[in-house]
Amino acid sequence: MSEKIVITGGTGFVGTHLILELLEQSDAELFCLVRAKNTSAEQRLHQQLAQVIQGSDYAPALINQIKERCHAIEADLQGEITSLAQSIPSGISQFWHCAASLNYEERFAAEIYDINVEGTRKALTLARALNVDCFNYVSTAYVAGRNTGVILELPMAEVQSSNVYEKSKVEAEQLIYAQQDMKYRIFRPSIVIGHSRTYHAINFSGMYGFLRRLIQFKGMMARVQRGYLERESICMNVDPDVPINLVPVDKVAKQAVAIAYSDSSNTIFHLTNPTVPNVGEALAVLFSTAGLPPPKIVQDTTQYAWIDEKFNEKIEFYKSYLTGYKQFDRSASNAALGEHADTTRYAVTANNLNEYCDWYCAKLAQTRSQVPVSR
Amino acid sequence: MSNEIFVIGTGRCGSTLISNILNHHPNILSLSEFFTFVTDLGTLIPQAFPAMEIDGTQFWQIVSGIYAKQNIMLTHDIAMKEVLYPYKTDGRFNASTGVPAILQTTLPHMTAEYDALFDQIHAVIAARGMATAETHYHALFGWLAAHFGKSIWVERSGGSLRVIERLYQHFPNAKFLHIVRDGRDCALSMQRHNGFKMVLLVFQIIEVLGVDPYESNDRSWQDDLPDELISFLPESFSGNDFLAYDVPPSLYGHYWSGEIIAGLEVLDRIPVTQQLTLQYESILTDTRSTIEHMIQFVSPDSSTNAAWCNAVISSVKRPTAAWQTLDAQEQSRLNDACAPGFAALTKRGIQW
Missing domain, CATH: 3.40.50.720 (NAD(P)-binding Rossmann-like Domain)
Structure with a gap:
């Protein structure tokens, strides 16, 4: 049975x-x-x-x-x-x-x-x-x-x-x-x-939610002033060197x-994944996917302009993933998996992260309507 | 010379003053806020200029449409102060029925018999056959000018730099009077203006939902909407939340810069003989010569210009918005936000 x-x-x-x-x-x-x-x-x-x-x-x-x-x-x-x-x-x-x-x-x-x-x-x-x-x-x-x-x-x-x-x-x-x-x-x-080979996903929270908010923010600013965010980097107070898992x-x-x-x-x-990009690398890929220059990393929020404040407010939920060094111990997982713990297939790097992001942007373009800027 | 004039500028550039004083000129019909309302605060500009020919009935729908954004503002008692129709009384139209676009400001600005005029225009437009929007607009404005015995019409809508591309495309022989004002004062004044607040809120919601929530019921992406914007969906609109929602002057500063940059790109294509740029501050500090200069551009052949100037000069009052009242940080942010707009104007020799 x-x-x-x-x-x-x-x-x-x-x-x-x-x-x-x-x-x-x-x-x-x-x-x-x-x-x-x-x-x-x-x-x-x-x-x-x-x-x-x-x-x-x-x-x-x-x-x-x-x-x-x-x-x-x-x-x-x-x-x-x-x-x-x-x-x-x-x-x-x-x-x-x-x-x-x-x-x-x-x-x-x-x-x-x-x-x-x-x-x-x-x-x-x-x-x-x-x-x-x-x-x-x-x-x-x-x-x-x-x-x-x-x-x-x-x-x-x-x-x-x-x-x-x-x-x-x-x-x-x-x-x-x-x-x-x-x-x-x-x-x-x-x-x-x-998915590690096809990049296919069916839930779009987490990293995808961040990317979507970035695209939305760029769109909102384009309605206010065309091309502004393409010229000016958004400031972020994050830890660029910590891994993003x-x-x-x-x-x-x-x-x-x-x-x-x-x-x-x-x-x-x-x-968790032992081979991941750091926050600085990941943000550069995400911003590039959205058609924006990489964010400017600042030491404290007093350097924020209003736009920086507004953007950082919108991605507040994601801040805990972008600050504070966390190393996830995998002793129990690795011991249970034994030889199956090999994870090279699942490595996420700055080089392949853009594939995941591009897949999502293509999906977004298919599923989400767009209102042209009214002029 | 053209008898079709558009007063154009960013939001809160002082152009309302121009409408009001031109309204007293015997030869000029002042069309106030026409395109503000037929484009529902500038959010439906392409819809107001359809590419295909339309008949009179379809054109009347554009002109007399009861548009969602401007009317929800009446419902929640946060209407722009430019609205002249007495929507709070037991008139023909009120906040419950909605007020047609052309009746919000344009017709009450012209006459106290605005409801009757509305019906007359309806009859004239409804009888029209298929034509381009451009032809219909020419016919409407021409009819109104003739109706009031005026030889020139001047259309002025707040923040109309946003629509200048369409205006020039549809009225290639019109003259454009461009009013510019210190962007920092424009920004501060826009911050205190419900219409511009509504526009910036709608911009944010559109980008999250992928649709204009006032034109579509699609809420597929509503979960992405931040808590702070839920109160501004039409189905959950809160006038109190609207009044409490704070948009800092610097965002309007960015908006001002964006409108200046985009607008100047179009103005650069318009022959110099068809345009005049005036600084609003000159109207305040050098009132007579600036107004004389303006009326020479608008109505060069009128024998009544001098008498009109004498009559209206005293109505020019200095406004209250002054960006220097902001704290040092906000001033600095506003300066930064307006810098691209100032840079674009400096290239045209306009400085503060």
């Missing part, structure tokens, strides 16, 4: 890739809790997975595996889900909780808390009702908040979060640490970007699944 696994967030960025990895690396039957939107939960799930297969380098034959082994169960983490235990078969071995809100504006604070914290609480209750062997939670490396230096794969106790999103992930992790009667693993990816989504999924099938007894794993 094949293994049975429950997954939340299966239509999300990491969730879709996790499902495909589980289909590839195991013979498990997958039960995915999915919201129905304009289409049924099953249609939505299968369409999203098919889109990811098409955009990445997964074997097209996986489509058949999806139909056979991937079952959608309509559910909404903002509603009641405990009763779903009756409609999910017994014998569930693993529960993967990937669902999360990636919003961060204050007006979403209640929703973020509801999905990320209360949603996790409900997922844990359901997992316990299903008597699962292990609860796997996809968190973020940035539960480290404003901590700097070496960030260990340990529970996060005292931490100053940079925003409501990070805070919600810390609280969700704390709910998981409190589990006495259920084995758990917490996976902490850093800033997840597109970008990790391709396929690496996150592959390593999470490999760790789950390893014999590691550790509970927290950094799914």
